[in-house]
Amino acid sequence: MLNQVADLDRVFQALADPGRRLMVERLSQGPASVSELGRPLAMSLAAVVQHVQVLEASGLVRSQKVGRTRTCSINPAALRSAESWIAERRSLWERRLDRLGDYLADSARSTPRLSSDQPEEQQ
């Protein structure tokens, strides 16, 4: 559980940078070398390497060095864990809204029945 919390910290932190999101976007289309990842970004290779290291530490990206080229690829499990966390909270919120809607609809239906014969339930 503690590990999962730390992982989500790092995943969301990694996604909080527009350059790193661009790298994830590129990698979602297939593996790429570090220099390919840096190409659309106006930054030094050293800065690109640092961003790749943040992405790797978060688990979003894996890399493998063959000869002199380091090739990066996406790790969909980390993307999925962040997506699930958000989706679960959003769905909790929506279920709560649904219940509120049901409650208001029930209240609207029962309001005209003030003279009903049915006694109120007592606890």
Place this chain on the structure above:
Amino acid sequence: MLNQVADLDRVFQALADPGRRLMVERLSQGPASVSELGRPLAMSLAAVVQHVQVLEASGLVRSQKVGRTRTCSINPAALRSAESWIAERRSLWERRLDRLGDYLADSARSTPRLSSDQPEEQQ
């Protein structure tokens, strides 16, 4: 577009803290006051207020002051924008895997036909 990038920066940054995620989790079950949000967290009220401000700046949370109580509630649009960003990248990656799978299946089917009469296509 620029605004959207900045918003995602702030949303992911806001979600990168475990205390703030706990606040979002609490708010997904319904509105709460700032002091209610701080109750499960071992931190000063000043620190809680700062976290709430980060959540508000990101658009994830809205608040309203009535009398002396500030009540916070979730803004599902911000949750949805972060969720969509991740889901789109994951789905790009999965479509790519599907295409790769189709390609490999096609290759496997055509491999035994080395002695086929059909000539290879030439460019």
